[in-house]
Amino acid sequence: MVIKPRLKGGLALTNHPIGAKEFVKRQIDYVKSQDKYEGPKKVLIIGSSSGYGLATRISLAFGAGAETIGVAFEKGVEGKRVGSAGWWNTIAFNEAAEKEDLVSKNFIGDAFSMEMKDDVIKFIKEEFGGKIDLLIYSLASGVRTDPIDGATYRSALKSTTKEITGPTINFEKETMEETTMGVATPEEIKSTVKVMGGEDWKLWIEALDKGGVLSEGFKTVAYSYLGPKVTYGIYKEGTIGAAKRDLEHTSDILNDFLKEKYNGEAYVSLSKALMTRASAVIPIFPLYAALLYKVMKEKGIHEGTIEQKHRLLTQMVYGNNPVIDEERRLRPDNWEMREDVQEEVEALWDKVTPENFKQISDYAGAREEFMQLNGFDFDNVDYNADVDLDELAKLVP
Ligand code: NAI
Numbered sequence: 225m226v227i228k229p230r231l232k233g234g235l236a237l238t239n240h241p242i243g244a245k246e247f248v249k250r251q252i253d254y255v256k257s258q259d260k261y262e263g264p265k266k267v268l269i270i271g272s273s274s275g276y277g278l279a280t281r282i283s284l285a286f287g288a289g290a291e292t293i294g295v296a297f298e299k300g301v302e303g304k305r306v307g308s309a310g311w312w313n314t315i316a317f318n319e320a321a322e323k324e325d326l327v328s329k330n331f332i333g334d335a336f337s338m339e340m341k342d343d344v345i346k347f348i349k350e351e352f353g354g355k356i357d358l359l360i361y362s363l364a365s366g367v368r369t370d371p372i373d374g375a376t377y378r379s380a381l382k383s384t385t386k387e388i389t390g391p392t393i394n395f396e397k398e399t400m401e402e403t404t405m406g407v408a409t410p411e412e413i414k415s416t417v418k419v420m421g422g423e424d425w426k427l428w429i430e431a432l433d434k435g436g437v438l439s440e441g442f443k444t445v446a447y448s449y450l451g452p453k454v455t456y457g458i459y460k461e462g463t464i465g466a467a468k469r470d471l472e473h474t475s476d477i478l479n480d481f482l483k484e485k486y487n488g489e490a491y492v493s494l495s496k497a498l499m500t501r502a503s504a505v506i507p508i509f510p511l512y513a514a515l516l517y518k519v520m521k522e523k524g525i526h527e528g529t530i531e532q533k534h535r536l537l538t539q540m541v542y543g544n545n546p547v548i549d550e551e552r553r554l555r556p557d558n559w560e561m562r563e564d565v566q567e568e569v570e571a572l573w574d575k576v577t578p579e580n581f582k583q584i585s586d587y588a589g590a591r592e593e594f595m596q597l598n599g600f601d602f603d604n605v606d607y608n609a610d611v612d613l614d615e616l617a618k619l620v621p
């Protein structure tokens with residue numbers, strides 16, 4: 225079967241398993257081109273199969289020699305359906321890790337469930353040396369079933385203040401178009417906090433603590449985003465922003481607890497805007513990212529997913545140059561948020577039109593990044609070659 229890209233707005237309906245291998249390999253190559261670092265030895269990553277979680281796993285394994293457990297929600301081959309990008313990323317990671325004798329174990333399923341927590345804890349106890357030094361929380365999900373009351377909550381990407389209309393990029397049609405973000409009801413705000421806030425992160429830490437699998441000096445970091453003025457309406461002041469503030473509040477509670485009991489730490493890290501499966505569907509965000517890339521590339525300070533996470537880990541979490549704000553948040557988004565960067569982005573934002581957006585933004589770069597997330601647009605992958613799905617279906621993460 226020959227696999228071609230098929231898009232629907234900001235969603236990719238197909239992905240390329242051979243391209244996924246290249247996607248993972250390039251991130252590994254980057255880490256290997258950098259100095260090795262002293263980091264954690266045993267790591268659990270929730271949301272390990274794509275975006276920031278995957279990059280974190282790659283940096284820790286190939287940069288610090290960490291053994292990793294990944295938890296992700298992905299699908300394999302079903303009939304003529306090729307499976308999800310994160311499924312193939314995980315298989316590619318495993319293969320590369322195995323070649324270097326790096327232990328990697330995967331749990332594919334719902335991280336929000338108690339059953340998943342129990343399974344992971346059992347594995348840590350019985351087969352992973354008994355303890356972990358680091359937990360990375362990098363989930364992006366639209367739905368969560370609360371394991372305590374059994375109710376299912378759906379997140380809404382909405383404003384909490386007023387209806388917002390603004391431009392975004394449609395990768396399917398390759399156009400710039402207006403999107404409107406409606407105002408969330410109190411119920412929708414609550415549900416989004418339930419899905420994307422700190423509750424599940426806290427449940428993980430509580431379960432791991434009860435299971436006795438946290439080491440002395442244990443650290444945990446959850447990923448968040450703040451963003452600049454042009455995205456405030458959709459992000460900071462949106463439902464997703466409300467959830468992220470809840471995550472930050474949770475980090476303080478967890479930090480107090482971990483410090484006391486394990487001499488440990490909990491942080492939220494605010495990352496740079498990037499194209500991932502999660503961010504590509506947020507209204508306005510893709511256009512902002514394309515303009516931001518233009519400015520940051522011109523200034524020589526652009527980072528992709530792997531560069532961003534590698535800097536967070538080597539300089540901040542396991543290094544001596546942490547950038548921390550008054551609210552105790554790690555700030556690898558510091559280059560994105562630089563005043564000169566944001567001034568130039570705002571100037572472009574005022575000028576951008578459906579006619580000129582491909583010229584004045586880094587549309588090509590943002591689109592390439594989006595395609596590569598799904599294994600497409602690599603110059604060294606033959607996309608006309610037949611992919612043997614039956615053979616691939618035998619592989620499991
Ligand atoms: P992503 O969509 O690439 O990755 C999400 C991960 O969560 C995947 O591994 C997926 O399998 C996993 N997942 C989703 N639902 C799950 C479930 N029920 N059980 C187990 N695993 C599940 O997203 P991305 O962008 O890497 O986001 C990760 C975090 O980084 C989020 O908290 C996001 O807000 C944050 N972030 C993203 C930025 C961006 O520009 N993309 C910027 C700053 C922060």
Ligand code: NA
Pocket residue numbers: 271272273274275276277278362363364
């Ligand atoms: Na992730």
